[in-house]
Amino acid sequence: MQNSEKEPSSIVNVEITNISENLSEVKLITSDTKIENNKVLLTDHTEKICNLLKDNNYIQNLLKKVSVNIDTSTNVKIGNIITFFITNVNGVLPLHNILKNLQEVFADGVLDLYDVPALVKIITEILNSNINSELLRNIQVSHIGLVLKLLIFILVEFKIIQSDKLDDKTIFKILDSSLELLETSLKLTNVKFNCCCPWFK
Numbered sequence: 001m002q003n004s005e006k007e008p009s010s011i012v013n014v015e016i017t018n019i020s021e022n023l024s025e026v027k028l029i030t031s032d033t034k035i036e037n038n039k040v041l042l043t044d045h046t047e048k049i050c051n052l053l054k055d056n057n058y059i060q061n062l063l064k065k066v067s068v069n070i071d072t073s074t075n076v077k078i079g080n081i082i083t084f085f086i087t088n089v090n091g092v093l094p095l096h097n098i099l100k101n102l103q104e105v106f107a108d109g110v111l112d113l114y115d116v117p118a119l120v121k122i123i124t125e126i127l128n129s130n131i132n133s134e135l136l137r138n139i140q141v142s143h144i145g146l147v148l149k150l151l152i153f154i155l156v157e158f159k160i161i162q163s164d165k166l167d168d169k170t171i172f173k174i175l176d177s178s179l180e181l182l183e184t185s186l187k188l189t190n191v192k193f194n195c196c197c198p199w200f201k
Helices: 042-054 055-065 070-084 095-106 113-130 142-157 168-189
Strands: none
Touching: 042 055, 042 070, 042 095, 042 142, 055 070, 055 142, 070 095, 070 142, 095 113, 095 142, 113 142, 113 168, 142 168
16 A cells, blocks of 8 residues: 555545546336335435445455455455444434435436546545544545445345446446546645746745
């Protein structure tokens, strides 16, 4: 791991530009779930997903399934993020809010690069969270992105979201685009101008 990890105490503000490339479609399943206005409510599955995330063996097998190799330090950080997701603090369960935000991502029935700003917003809100923030100490954007990949994989694997044409690689490609956009934006906010002109100092 690099030593360039940032404390979560700094607030992340990112402006997003429109991205106009479609990749593929994801259809929401319409059976065995609560439907409201023809939408599957992902939040109805909060308890089920929470139980899956609590199962360390399941998570480790899922990492193997999606061909992700991580070191011990990263594994601990992923565990901290998952703990953050599933820990109820003052009546707030972050996983419920994350699923609610993912609902907006899948609201149009497709997953494409138009959804990158929404995914970036989800990651940014997690980074900016002051609920149980000790768990997010030294967490990087890539760590949260990896846990979101696992979460979306769970949604697809258990047919909470049903995919006809979309494979794991496409889902991960969209999430990676979101991570790259956010990381680039964070780097740009840290750029300092070095110039002889006094008004740029």
